[in-house]
Amino acid sequence: MKNLIFIFVYILFLVSCKGDEENLPEEPRHEALSVLDGDLFTPEGKIKASRTSHLTPLTGYTYRFYDAHGNNILRVKMSRKEDTLGITILEYDELNRKVKNLFFTYESGDFVWKTSMKSIFSENGLREDVFISAPNETEEYRYSYFYNEDGGMTEWRFGREENSEKYVYFYENGRINEEQWVLEDSHIFERYFYRYRDDGLLAAKETHGTGRNIIDDATQYEYNELGQLIQVRNYDQHWGFAYSGMTEYIYY
Template sequence: MKQSLIIAVCFLGLVSCTNDPDPTPAAPTHEALSVLDEELYTPKGKIKASRTNHLTPLTGYTYRYYDARGNNVLRVRMSPEDKDTLSISIFKFDEKDRAIENLFFTYEAGVFEWTTSLTSIFSDDGLREDVYKASVDAKEAYRYSYIYNADGGKTEWRFGYEENTEKYRYVYENGRISEEHWVLENGEIFEQYHYRYRDDGLLEARETSGTRGKMDDATQYEYNASGQLIEVRNYDQYWGFAYTGMTEYVYY
């Protein structure tokens, strides 16, 4: 299904649906906001919205909208009970449908304010992605890198540009992640995470084992009858794996 965003955002309260009698010219806006005037899509089976709580009541939903290629180009974060728009995130994609920019805007008194953005630069072979952050009061600065294998699977998440930096390293078995290692700069594995799958191949849990040598479920995943992810529940390993929060998803 496709729709003009004006219909959706009127429902969500993102923009006013009445004429504004104030003749004051509109302030200059960020060029990325042009996506609000484009035709957006709500494809059946794609994530419609998500919301999260972390030792707090559930937040409002964050709604997702897509382009004609199925890329999630806009997210609208709402207050609880969908009363007010809090912020939006706009995503740009390259010709290979890779996200290359994520721009974050707050929304207050009818005005969007750009605050930060993340920009991804891929190597020519596509095996490395360097991510840079920019903000209103700071120049663009390097943040981290992702390293991929030939199949597109992420093998490292580096927190420095060089290879011998702190990182998360991913181990694959039968084409899917089986282990994740938190590796310090000196090469020591500080913590390990083990991925457990259901018989149908869906990820069931991400278990952790660290310096205590104990393993328990740190994150659990729940699906609906169609195999769509509907809940991610988190547990704190430092507090006896007490429940700490969850993210839930609904679909178009």
């Protein structure tokens, strides 16, 4: 099903008008916002929305829309009262690789650009570097990624240097079996062990609790009969693995 964003977005965005804003001079429109004037698609089997809950009830929704190639090009973030909070616009190259994320907040009836994340890819098509930019600020280096010979990610660094804070991934039989959160001083802050279902889908990430004398699930994953992820539940290992929130996924 194809939707014209120009029509749909103003039905979805339940916001109130304030004051005499129409009399104020207009700010230049960010070029990425042209996606709001184009066609959006809602392909069957793709994620329609995610909703997040923490220790309190539902905290908000994020709706997703796609282009003709099935790429997610727009995400609309809404509060639990369905007030628009902001949008993320995602841009792709000719190989359908996501090359840029642009984040906008919704303020006084308009979308205001806050930050962008730009990805650089290797000759093998793997994401190597990510840069962040913001209004009136110089572009800065943010992330670097490293891979094994099979293309599996082995490190996600928060910087360029080897001693940067990072996540490190270890593999067994072609899939991740351990994840380490390593701080700048090379101290392993957390270890997560991956547990899989018989069908190969990730069932949970286990870790040690406070005191390191027990191990239990820090994150659990649930799927529907089609193998689509429908729920991610989180538990705080520092508080006796108490439930700390979840994200649910709804599909077109």
